[in-house]
Amino acid sequence: MTTLSEKLRAARETWAVGPVEARALVRATGKDAKDYLHRMSTQDLNRLRPGESAYATFLNAKGHLLAEGHVLAQEEGLLLDLAPQALPDALAHLERLVIMDEVVFEDLSSALRVVPVLGPESARRVERRAPGAQRLAHDRRGTPGVDVILPPQEAEALRAELVAEGAVALEDSDLEALRILGGVPRFGADVDSTRLPMEAGLTRAAISFTKGCYIGQEVVLRATARGHLQRGLVQLALPAGAGPGTRLTAAGQEVGVVTSAADTPEGRIGLGYLRRAHWKCGAAVDAGGEPATVRRVLVEEPDL
Secondary structure, three states, rough: OOOHHHHHHHHHHOOOEEOOOEEEEEEEEEOOOOHHHHHEOOOOOOOOOOOOEEEEEEEEOOOOOEEEEEEEOOOOOOEEEEEEHHHHHHHHHHOOOOOOOOOOEEOOOOOOOOEEEEEEOHHHHHHOOOOOOOOEEEEEOOOOEEEEEOOHHHHHHHHHHHHHHHHEEEOOOHHHHHHHHHOOOOOOOOOOOOOOOOOOOOOHHHHHOOOOOOHHHHHHHHHHHHOOOOOEEEEEOOOOOOOOEEEEOOEEEEEEEEEEEEEEEEEEEEEEEEEHHOOOOOOOEEOOOOOEEEEEEEOOOEEE
C-alpha cells in the first residue's frame, strides 16, 4: 500500500493523478467576451492568447468573493473553471451585468470533467496521452500540475491510462492534505462570499493593479494601499481533533477560526483566519482549548 508520504512525494517530485472532478466550467463567447470578463474580474485577461490562462477572482461591489478560478483563452472565447459552489451566484452576477456587450455564457459543467495530473512530469505525460484536450496549468493543489478537460467517459479512461502507465493514484483526502500543506485556500472551505481576496492571500496571484477598473476595486485598494486589512489567512499546526469551525483564542479572547484541516506526515495541519496581531510565524494560540501554532502567514499586503 502506498503511504500518504509516498503519495505526496510523487505529486511534488514526479507525477500523480487525482480523482476525476466535476468542476463548474462556463464558456463565454461573443465579440466582447474577453473584454467583458476583463472588466468583471480582478485579473488582466485582455493579454491572454488562445491556450493561455490566468488566475482571477470575481467580486461584488463590497469586494467580497463571488468566485475564484482560472480563465482559459480559446480561439472563439474563454473558458471559466470555478468551484461548483460558486457557480450560481457568479453566473447570475456575470449575466445580470451584461448590457451592451455581445457576450453569451454557456454552462458546460455537466458535459465536461477535469482530470488533475500533478507533479513536474505532468505536462509531458499529458501531452503524450491527450494531445488535443483543453488543459489548464496551475498550482492550486499545492504543487504544479495540469488539469485535463474532457467529457466524463474520456476523463475516466485517461485517468485509468495514466495510473496504468505508473502515475500514483491519489484520493480526495490526499489532494486535501497536499493543498493545505501548500497553503492554498479552497472556495467553499477557506473562501466564500464573506471574504475579501486579500484576506485569503490571493492578492499577488489574482489581482492586477495596472489593468484598470473592475467591480470591487475600491475596496481592494482601500484594504491594501491604506492598510485596512484586519484579518487574514494563516497555516496552523493544530491539535488532534481540531477542524473546520474550531475557534482560535488567545488570552481568553476569540481571535480567529479554523477553515480547513487534514492529517499529514507533518502532523495535523490546517488553514484558518486570525486577527492582525497574530500574523507572525510561531505565534501561539489555542484551538478548541488545545495549543496551536502559526506555521505560515498567507495573507498578503504587497507594496503597490
